[in-house]
Amino acid sequence: MNDGDTTGTDRVVVALDVGGTGMKCALVRADGVAIHTERHPTDAARGPAAVIGTILDVAEGLADKARTDGSTPVAVGIAVPGVVDEARGVAVWSANVGFRDVPLRDLATARLGLPTALGHDVRVGGLAEARLGAGRGAGHVLFVAIGTGIAAAHVVDGVAAIGAHGAAGEIGHIMVRPDGPRCGCGRPGCLEAVASASAVGRRYAELAGGSTDGAVTAAQVADRAAAGEPLAARVWQEVVEALADGLATGQALFDVATIVLGGGLAQAGDRLLDPLRVALRERMTFHREPRLVAAALGDEAGCLGAALLALDAVGVRDPQERR
Numbered sequence: 530m531n532d533g534d535t536t537g538t539d540r541v542v543v544a545l546d547v548g549g550t551g552m553k554c555a556l557v558r559a560d561g562v563a564i565h566t567e568r569h570p571t572d573a574a575r576g577p578a579a580v581i582g583t584i585l586d587v588a589e590g591l592a593d594k595a596r597t598d599g600s601t602p603v604a605v606g607i608a609v610p611g612v613v614d615e616a617r618g619v620a621v622w623s624a625n626v627g628f629r630d631v632p633l634r635d636l637a638t639a640r641l642g643l644p645t646a647l648g649h650d651v652r653v654g655g656l657a658e659a660r661l662g663a664g665r666g667a668g669h670v671l672f673v674a675i676g677t678g679i680a681a682a683h684v685v686d687g688v689a690a691i692g693a694h695g696a697a698g699e700i701g702h703i704m705v706r707p708d709g710p711r712c713g714c715g716r717p718g719c720l721e722a723v724a725s726a727s728a729v730g731r732r733y734a735e736l737a738g739g740s741t742d743g744a745v746t747a748a749q750v751a752d753r754a755a756a757g758e759p760l761a762a763r764v765w766q767e768v769v770e771a772l773a774d775g776l777a778t779g780q781a782l783f784d785v786a787t788i789v790l791g792g793g794l795a796q797a798g799d800r801l802l803d804p805l806r807v808a809l810r811e812r813m814t815f816h817r818e819p820r821l822v823a824a825a826l827g828d829e830a831g832c833l834g835a836a837l838l839a840l841d842a843v844g845v846r847d848p849q850e851r852r
């Protein structure tokens with residue numbers, strides 16, 4: 530289909546990044562530039578069938594919009610959280626969207642008549658950061674998203690490793706503190722039980738006892754540490770040390786040129802990156818120290834990454850993109 534167009538100038542892909550609360554959607558050109566963006570609520574409480582209906586409606590609406598504007602939609606890319614079987618195009622399991630074995634790729638292809646690629650939200654976010662964002666120009670990139678959990682994507686020459694079972698990159702479940710708090714996965718001391726954005730707030734509240742007024746966010750802990758509050762500084766240093774342990778393990782495994790930190794905790798910027806660089810350097814023996822940088826694409830990374838998957842699926846790739 531669409532074989533009448535050989536210039537590539539007006540070809541676009543339909544991209545959706547489906548999260549627990551919202552969907553980020555776009556029409557994206559072959560050079561990775563979004564020419565139109567939309568956001569829609571996921572409203573996962575309606576149940577998976579309704580969410581699937583919204584995904585297909587939004588995707589179809591975007592394809593129609595592209596045609597109305599004189600572009601040719603050539604493929605669809607959809608990113609979802611949880612466990613994703615990218616080869617079969619199936620959203621295997623996702624707690625926050627309620628998906629269980631949803632053949633989303635085939636559903637979208639049937640509805641829109643376009644080739645569709647399904648991807649994992651963090652892996653496609655890493656893909657976008659590696660090819661279009663903070664990791665651009667580095668052949669070997671580890672993208673680490675630190676939010677309510679911690680997950681990573683290992684991207685080599687513009688391709689994210691999926692793993693034999695679709696579960697590559699679960700760096701949040703590296704054990705860093707055997708005596709530490711129990712993780713949601715059931716084991717004690719996983720990196721995300723110690724150093725995720727939610728873990729930082731919990732740890733601060735725990736050490737402060739009854740002396741905090743309500744919940745304290747990771748950003749507030751970072752602010753208070755920077756302002757010289759001893760308790761916050763202690764908690765922040767614990768987080769930095771745990772993250773450095775996790776990243777040092779990542780570097781031992783992958784030997785990347787650049788580590789890109791994304792997610793809510795990375796918004797602390799240099800308050801996180803500066804001490805983390807020092808702590809990571811202390812852990813390097815014969816391994817080469819990676820460049821450690823903040824993500825550049827913000828919360829659009831997942832949507833742009835979904836677009837890249839779609840472009841890859843139909844063999845459309847900007848020759849400049851990875852230079």
Ligand SMILES: [Zn+2]
Pocket residue numbers: 701702712713714715716719
């Ligand atoms: Zn765990």
